[in-house]
Amino acid sequence: VGIIRASWNKDIIDGLYDGVNASLTEAGVQSKNVFTTTVPGAFELPVTAKMLAASKRVDVIICLGCLIKGDTMHFEYIAQACATGIMEVSTSTMTPCLFGVLTVLDKDQAIKRSTGDSNEGLHWGKSAVEMGLMRMSALGFLGGAKAAEINPAAAFPTQFPKKKAGEGDDKPQKIGF
Numbered sequence: 386v387g388i389i390r391a392s393w394n395k396d397i398i399d400g401l402y403d404g405v406n407a408s409l410t411e412a413g414v415q416s417k418n419v420f421t422t423t424v425p426g427a428f429e430l431p432v433t434a435k436m437l438a439a440s441k442r443v444d445v446i447i448c449l450g451c452l453i454k455g456d457t458m459h460f461e462y463i464a465q466a467c468a469t470g471i472m473e474v475s476t477s478t479m480t481p482c483l484f485g486v487l488t489v490l491d492k493d494q495a496i497k498r499s500t501g502d503s504n505e506g507l508h509w510g511k512s513a514v515e516m517g518l519m520r521m522s523a524l525g526f527l528g529g530a531k532a533a534e535i536n537p538a539a540a541f542p543t544q545f546p547k548k549k550a551g552e553g554d555d556k557p558q559k560i561g562f
């Protein structure tokens with residue numbers, strides 16, 4: 386997993402980053418398999434994601450940013466460029482990039498969405514694992530011996546209800562296509 390952090394609104398990004406890491410850990414991702422880098426602002430997320438995807442060292446990328454609406458149109462331009470850019474990287478590289486960018490009206494909203502139970506980062510970590518597994522399945526990397534190493538049941542208890550001992554087999558279920 387690759388995480389790219391924008392530097393603007395650092396306290397908010399710290400909260401999102403903690404949420405992402407908590408959910409990655411819960412899904413069984415080891416910290417040695419998480420790479421983090423930092424960029425100046427949300428506008429720089431897409432190009433950095435593209436370089437990270439080109440490195441072929443990550444299955445999925447989480448882009449973290451926080452755009453707080455000011456008096457100018459600048460917010461809309463950056464938000465639009467960032468969203469379109471991140472989507473372009475996902476589709477052109479087939480490395481899923483999570484849009485972990487808060488676009489909010491004020492700081493209070495940003496705090497709410499980056500702390501406690503309403504921390505959006507808690508969803509983004511889980512979504513990243515889901516998309517990383519989906520990518521591997523779609524690209525044919527989830528077969529044979531490799532499949533046995535991966536147990537999606539641990540990551541997604543709601544999607545993969547636990548079986549009782551001896552009930553069915555323990556083969557990982559396929560995600561995606």
Ligand code: RBF
Pocket residue numbers: 391392393394425426427428429450451452453459463
């Ligand atoms: N970057 C962010 O990640 N969040 C912001 O809220 C944000 N606001 C900005 C407001 C202004 C007026 C400017 C000029 C830049 C802002 N940026 C913000 C930085 C932007 O994403 C980018 O790093 C710079 O524009 C340099 O390309």
